[in-house]
Amino acid sequence: MSSGAANLRDVRGPSALGGGxxxxxDLLYLMAMTExxxxxxxxxxxxxxxxxxxxxxxxVLLVVFTQAFHLGSGVPHYPVLLLFNIVLFGFFQEATITxxxxxxxxxxxxxxxxxxxLVIPASVVLTALINLSFNLIVTFVFILAFGVSPRWSWMxxxxxxxxxxxxxxxxxxxxxxxxxxFRDLGMIWTVVSTALFYATPVLYPLEKMTPSIREIVSxxxxxxxxxxxxKWIIDPHAPEPAMLAGGHLRLLIPAAxxxxxxxxxxxxxxxxAPRIAEAL
Amino acid sequence: MNxxxxxxxxxxxxxxxxxxxxxxxxxxxxxxxxVFLIPQNRIDSLRERFxxxxxxxxxxxLQALDDVSFNVRSGEFFGIVGRNGSGKSTLLKIMAxxxxxxxxxxxxxGRLAPFIELGVGFNPELTSRENVLLNGxxxxxxxxxxxxxxxxxxxxxxxxxxxxxxxxxxxSGMMVRLAFSVMVExxxxxxxxxxxxxxxxxxxxxxxxDVFEDMRNRGRTIVLVTHDMATVQRFCDRAMLIxxxxxxxIGEPDDTALRYYRLNxxxxxxxVREPGMLPDVNGRxxxxxxENSRGERVQNIEQHDRFFFNCLFEARRDxxxxxxxxxxxxxxGTDIFGFTKMLQLDDGVPxxxxxxxxxxxxxxxxxxLLPGRYHVSAWVVRNRATGDHALxxxxxxxxxxxxxxxxxxxxxLRDDVHAVVVEPDPR
Numbered sequence: 001m002s003s004g005a006a007n008l009r010d011v012r013g014p015s016a017l018g019g020g021x022x023x024x025x026d027l028l029y030l031m032a033m034t035e036x037x038x039x040x041x042x043x044x045x046x047x048x049x050x051x052x053x054x055x056x057x058x059x060v061l062l063v064v065f066t067q068a069f070h071l072g073s074g075v076p077h078y079p080v081l082l083l084f085n086i087v088l089f090g091f092f093q094e095a096t097i098t099x100x101x102x103x104x105x106x107x108x109x110x111x112x113x114x115x116x117x118l119v120i121p122a123s124v125v126l127t128a129l130i131n132l133s134f135n136l137i138v139t140f141v142f143i144l145a146f147g148v149s150p151r152w153s154w155m156x157x158x159x160x161x162x163x164x165x166x167x168x169x170x171x172x173x174x175x176x177x178x179x180x181x182f183r184d185l186g187m188i189w190t191v192v193s194t195a196l197f198y199a200t201p202v203l204y205p206l207e208k209m210t211p212s213i214r215e216i217v218s219x220x221x222x223x224x225x226x227x228x229x230x231k232w233i234i235d236p237h238a239p240e241p242a243m244l245a246g247g248h249l250r251l252l253i254p255a256a257x258x259x260x261x262x263x264x265x266x267x268x269x270x271x272x273a274p275r276i277a278e279a280l
Numbered sequence: 281m282n283x284x285x286x287x288x289x290x291x292x293x294x295x296x297x298x299x300x301x302x303x304x305x306x307x308x309x310x311x312x313x314x315v316f317l318i319p320q321n322r323i324d325s326l327r328e329r330f331x332x333x334x335x336x337x338x339x340x341x342l343q344a345l346d347d348v349s350f351n352v353r354s355g356e357f358f359g360i361v362g363r364n365g366s367g368k369s370t371l372l373k374i375m376a377x378x379x380x381x382x383x384x385x386x387x388x389x390g391r392l393a394p395f396i397e398l399g400v401g402f403n404p405e406l407t408s409r410e411n412v413l414l415n416g417x418x419x420x421x422x423x424x425x426x427x428x429x430x431x432x433x434x435x436x437x438x439x440x441x442x443x444x445x446x447x448x449x450x451x452s453g454m455m456v457r458l459a460f461s462v463m464v465e466x467x468x469x470x471x472x473x474x475x476x477x478x479x480x481x482x483x484x485x486x487x488x489x490d491v492f493e494d495m496r497n498r499g500r501t502i503v504l505v506t507h508d509m510a511t512v513q514r515f516c517d518r519a520m521l522i523x524x525x526x527x528x529x530i531g532e533p534d535d536t537a538l539r540y541y542r543l544n545x546x547x548x549x550x551x552v553r554e555p556g557m558l559p560d561v562n563g564r565x566x567x568x569x570x571e572n573s574r575g576e577r578v579q580n581i582e583q584h585d586r587f588f589f590n591c592l593f594e595a596r597r598d599x600x601x602x603x604x605x606x607x608x609x610x611x612x613g614t615d616i617f618g619f620t621k622m623l624q625l626d627d628g629v630p631x632x633x634x635x636x637x638x639x640x641x642x643x644x645x646x647x648x649l650l651p652g653r654y655h656v657s658a659w660v661v662r663n664r665a666t667g668d669h670a671l672x673x674x675x676x677x678x679x680x681x682x683x684x685x686x687x688x689x690x691x692x693l694r695d696d697v698h699a700v701v702v703e704p705d706p707r
Contacts, residue, residue, distance in 0.1 A: 274380040
C-alpha cells in the first residue's frame with residue numbers, strides 16, 4: 001500500500017498553478033525548451049539562426065532607416081538604438097501574439113489532464129525570453145562595435161528586462177485566458193499590437209515629435225521602458241522620460257496603466273483558469 | 281472468479297475483499313454536484329455582442345452530476361459504468377482536477393496520475409524521448425526522476441530503437457504502446473482511466489489487461505470508466521452505475537453489469553426508472569437473453585448443453601431491407617463467430633419494417649464453446665443496399681460457459697480424425 005494512504009487531501013479542482021510550484025516550473029521549463037528546439041530543428045543552420053535572424057533584421061533596418069528615411073539623423077548611435085528597440089519590442093510582440101491562441105492550441109492537455117493553466121502562456125513568454133537573450137548578445141556586440149563604451153548603468157539591464165517581462169507576461173495572461181471565450185481577440189490583437197508598435201518610440205526618437213504627440217506616446221508604458229533603456233544602455237544624454245512626458249506627474253499615467261494591466265491579468269486569469277476546460 | 285487468485289503476499293490467509301474492507305480510504309467523494317450552462321445561442325465573438333447588445337445570453341441548465349457520493353479504498357479497482365451522457369466522464373474530470381465541481385467535495389490520498397486518457401500531452405513534432413520526459417513531468421515526477429525512468433518506459437513499450445523518431449511518424453499502435461508505458465511507469469498511487477481498452481490492436485489490449493492485473497496486485501488504486509462489462513467483471517472489486525447524473529448502484533461488478541444491461545435493454549423496471557432506450561433513433565433492442573435446453577432463461581450455459589439465442593428488436597422508424605448482425609467475442613476481445621440475419625418473408629411481402637414493428641431473432645446455436653466468458657455484440661443495418669447503420673454496435677449479452685473440459689482455443693469442433701496403427705508399406 002502507498003505510504004500516504006491514510007491522509008486524505010482535498011482535491012481543489014483546476015487552477016492557474018494546480019499541482020504545485022515545483023511541477024509547474026518543471027513543465028514550464030520543458031515546454032519552453034522543446035518549443036525553442038523545435039523552432040530551429042530541421043533548419044540547415046540550426047541554432048545559428050537564433051543569432052543570424054537579428055543580424056539580418058538589423059542589416060535591413062540599417063539600410064532602410066539610414067539610407068531611405070532619415071529618421072535618425074542627429075541622434076547619437078541611432079543604428080544600434082534602432083536594433084536595441086526592435087529587439088525589445090519584438091520580444092513583447094512575439095510573446096503576446098503567440099500567447100493569444102496558446103491555451104486553445106493546447107486543448108488536448110487542458111481538457112484531458114490536470115495541467116496548471118498558467119504554464120501555457122508562461123512557456124510562450126519564456127521561449128520568447130530565450131530568443132531575446134540570444135538577440136541581446138548580438139545587440140551588445142554591435143553596441144560595442146559602434147563605439148558605445150560600457151558604463152555602470154549597463155548593470156540596470158536586468159531591471160529593464162524585468163519591467164518588460166512583467167508587462168509582457170501580464171498581457172499574455174489576459175489574452176490567452178480570454179481568447180477561449182472571445183475568439184475575436186486574435187484578430188483584434190494583431191491590429192492593436194501593430195498600432196502599439198507605432199505608438200512606441202521604436203523607429204523614431206521621441207524628442208523629435210511635437211509636444212502633443214510626445215505626451216500621448218508617453219502614456220504608453222512600453223514607451224517609458226524603451227526610453228529608460230536608451231538612457232541606461234546607449235546614450236546617457238538622451239532626454240529623461242519625465243521631460244518627454246511633460247512633467248514627473250504625467251509619468252503616473254503609464255505607471256497606472258502598467259500596474260492596472262498587471263492586476264487585471266492576475267484577477268482575470270485566476271477567475272478564468274478553473275473554467276477554461278469547459279469553455280473550449 | 282478473480283477474487284481468490286490474487287491475494288497480495290502481505291496478508292496470507294486473508295481474502296482480497298476482507299483486506300480491502302480494512303484498507304484506508306483512497307478517494308472520498310461526497311455530495312458532488314455539477315451543472316453545465318449550455319448557451320442556447322452561443323455568443324462567441326465580440327461582433328455578435330455588439331450587433332445584439334440587448335440579447336441576453338440564454339442558458340440551458342444541464343445537470344451533469346447530482347449529489348454523487350462514493351468511497352474507494354486504497355488498493356481497490358473501482359469501475360464506473362453508465363450510458364453515454366450519464367455523467368461518468370464529468371465525474372472523472374472533476375476527480376482529475378480538470379473541471380471544477382459546483383458543490384461537494386473530493387478528497388484523495390497519495391499521488392494521482394493526472395490524466396484520464398492515453399497519449400494526451402503528446403506532441404507529434406517531438407521525439408518519443410522528449411515526449412516521455414514531458415509526460416513524466418506532467419504525471420508529477422521531477423525532471424530527474426522522469427529522465428531516470430526513460431529507459432524503462434521505452435523498454436516496456438518495446439520502442440527503444442525508435443526513441444529519437446518524431447511521434448508524427450509513429451503508427452497508432454506504437455503511439456498507444458508508448459502512452460500506456462508512460463502511465464504504468466509513472467507509478468502513481470491513484471489512477472483514473474477513461475476507456476483505455478477501446479484503442480490499440482488485440483495484442484496490445486491483452487497487454488493492457490495484463491498490466492491492469494499487475495497494477496491491481498501491486499495495490500494501486502484504480503478508477504476505470506468503461507462500457508465494457510467484461511473488463512468490469514474481470515478486474516473490478518466494486519463497480520458503480522451512474523444513470524441520469526445520479527448514482528444508481530454501487531456493489532459487486534456482476535450486479536452492476538447486470539443493471540447496466542437492464543438499463544440498456546429495458547429489463548426489470550424495478551431497477552430502472554425509465555425503460556432503457558438506446559440513443560439510436562432508428563430502432564432499439566428491447567431485450568436479449570439466452571435459454572437452455574429446457575427453455576429457461578439463463579445467464580450462464582453449461583458446456584455442451586444446447587442453448588437458444590433470443591433477441592427482440594423494435595423499429596422506431598421505417599426500415600427498408602434491414603440486416604441484423606451478431607458477433608460472439610471472447611473475454612480477450614477475439615472474434616469467435618457471428619451471424620447475419622435478414623427478415624424471413626413469405627412470397628409477396630415486402631422486405632421492410634414499419635415503425636413500431638418488432639422482430640424476434642431467435643434460434644438454436646450449436647454449442648461448441650469451451651469454458652470462459654463470452655460477449656455478444658449486435659448491430660443493425662437499416663438498408664443493405666446502402667449499408668447505413670440503423671443501430672450502431674452495442675453490447676447485447678455477456679455470458680459464461682462453464683464446464684470442466686478445457687482446451688486450446690475457444691471452440692471445440694467436431695472432427696472425424698482417428699489415430700490408427702498402420703502396417704509398413706509393402707513396396
